[in-house]
Amino acid sequence: MARLQSVDTLRGITIIAMILVNNPGSWSHVYAPLLHAEWHGLTPTDLIFPFFLFIVGISISLAYNNKTPDKNTYKKILTRSLKLIGLGLFINVITPIPPFIEDLETVRILGVLQRIGIVFFFSSIMFLNLNKKGIIVSVAIILIGYYLLTGFIPLPNGALPTFNNSPNNWAIYIDNLLLGKHMWQPTYDPEGILSTIPSVATCLLGVLTGKILTSENTIKKKVTQLVYFSLFLLATGYIWNIWFPINKSIWSSSFVLTTAGWATLILGFTYYLNDLKKLNTPKFIGNVSKNAITVYFLSMILSKFFYAIKINNNYNLHSWLFDTIFAPLSDLKLASFAYAASVVGFYLYLAYFLFKKKIFLKV
Incomplete structure (x- = not known):
């Protein structure tokens, strides 16, 4: 059966949401819907x-x-x-x-x-x-x-x-x-x-x-x-x-x-x-869907590296980028969200690049 755009839409949105909630600028400053429930309960992130x-x-x-x-x-x-x-x-x-x-x-x-x-x-x-x-x-x-x-x-x-x-x-x-x-x-x-x-x-x-x-x-x-x-x-x-x-x-x-x-x-x-x-989904969602596992895998690897690479005794690469570029915003939750959104933007571009080059990595 041919690919269904609706399934691609749901898959693409899900991967984008995964990247967004996994990459806040600071885990101490996150909007409540972008966190898992502490134990019992259901938040949008839990979906x-x-x-x-x-x-x-x-x-x-x-x-x-x-x-x-x-x-x-x-x-x-x-x-x-x-x-x-x-x-x-x-x-x-x-x-x-x-x-x-x-x-x-x-x-x-x-x-x-x-x-x-x-x-x-x-x-x-x-x-x-x-x-x-x-x-x-x-x-x-x-x-x-x-x-x-x-x-x-x-x-x-x-x-x-x-x-x-x-x-x-x-x-x-x-x-x-x-x-x-x-x-x-x-x-x-x-x-x-x-x-x-x-x-x-x-x-x-x-x-x-x-x-x-x-x-x-x-x-x-x-x-x-x-x-x-x-x-x-x-x-x-x-x-x-x-x-x-x-x-x-x-x-x-x-x-x-x-x-x-x-x-x-x-x-x-x-x-x-x-x-x-027959309403078309924005192409950036479809691009992510077509390389869903690849985009998710790379987001996890790079995020781990950003936390592990030390800039000095006080910063890793992740915290340095957040404190230098985003933290000057007066609202730290907004700053943390802006950092996550910028990470999402990077992977949207990566998915676009893979699509344009006709690179579809299947697992």
Whole structure:
């Protein structure tokens, strides 16, 4: 199936938002919507990563529709998954400071690209081997099973589980047990082991949405189906939030449904504008979408280098640029946002350059 401009629009906006929230001038001065919720809750920033996994699911539906689940297809899926995991590990391990690798005793193992690779692998296999009903049942089993485990099954020490940020949270317990010092935070990892399981459900909901897009229905009817599906997901997610709080760090079942609901609703809007009304998305969004993983990967590497390269005893390259160019603005939150916007501008130009040179780096 040909590329859908609406999907490119959502993907491009998601990558741009990722870069914006990951690169403030100062983490001490950030507008609240550009920060993750401290634990329970949902901010616009919390939508970004699940949106990307949701789009991965749509892409699976588009790319593997009518594909034969044979050895060659499985090999391609495995290869792509390993590439994504490898890129994520490279981000974690590489450093510009000699000996040019992080301390392997404490280096983070998991991360955004690693989760994308793992989720892509399992979601693709399930898409190729399950029909629509099978995928729906799988999503239900994952979400209900995760809720029952994390909410009701006692931990090995006999303690009752909790959804709070504590050692008695199943997701945190598993991460500490299996990852130890190799986590993003001392006590937990937001892309941890157990929470990766419900993130597969996020991708599978994208797969189901992709099935709507690839159906034989008219575009107008597809828009209606997307809206109804989004309202169902949102209602179910927000109701479940009463018992299983919306939480990105542990990727709660209510978080899966709510974020997929918002992604479906926004996709329905872009599908209506781009594919029904034939309104073109600004080209800079499409350029980013066509090299999404490349742009994200480079943004993470360069950001890490900017923090690691020292200018003097008081500054790294990042803080020096912020204090020299942006901090003179009277409002430090505005200055921090301006820095992030300038970083976004740089990657928009990079995406434009890659597009003009017809360079499309596929993972």
